[in-house]
Amino acid sequence: MGQREILSIENETLKASKGHKDSQEILLKYMLSQYGKRYRDPDCQQVFLIGVWKALDKVRLDIGNPLKYLNYKGHYAVIDYVKQRMKKNLRQHCQDCRLSSRLYRNGFGKYICTACQSEQIYIMNYISPTDLLEPHSHDDNNLVIWEFRNQLAGRQLNVFELALSGHKQIEIAAILRITTTNVSIRMRQIRSKWLKYQNQ
16 A cells, blocks of 8 residues: 555545545445455444444544554454354253243353243254244245244254254253153154155
8 A cells, every 4th residue: 555545544534533424435445445355244344334433433543553443443343243143043941941042141140041040051052943944045945944844843843943953862852851762753753754744
């Protein structure tokens, strides 16, 4: 980057920090082209730009490098966004009452069941079939699995969802507080229903 371009960007940064709309647009495009392209996900790029935009009124040219500061703010906005998305997929499963719910901590920072207040909790990454297999998806396989899932109920549905999110039979048994034999039976029932469903 040449000296003239550096001065131009610093000038645009100064104008943008004072609320000049055209300069804000120029600076955001520059930040996206220089720093934001490392995020492949368009949502992350958008969050990056929002983080940069929120930091514009706090940037100062007389302290440090303003572009590094804006990059830092945008980057940490993306990190917060990714953490929120990951946390959304974490679920807790109570061993005592078998309730599955979002994470809940008491005042002491321990995860507890919202129904029975038990501390016997399993925490795991859980991808809801509604997130994975949305009906408006263009993937025919996802639509087929989504329709098949709607035919299951009770323990079969619980076992299917846990297996779909990548858990092994022994983990499913521990989460649902049933025997591994019971999980195997449910898996056989699900496979049988799946074969019948495919032949329709």
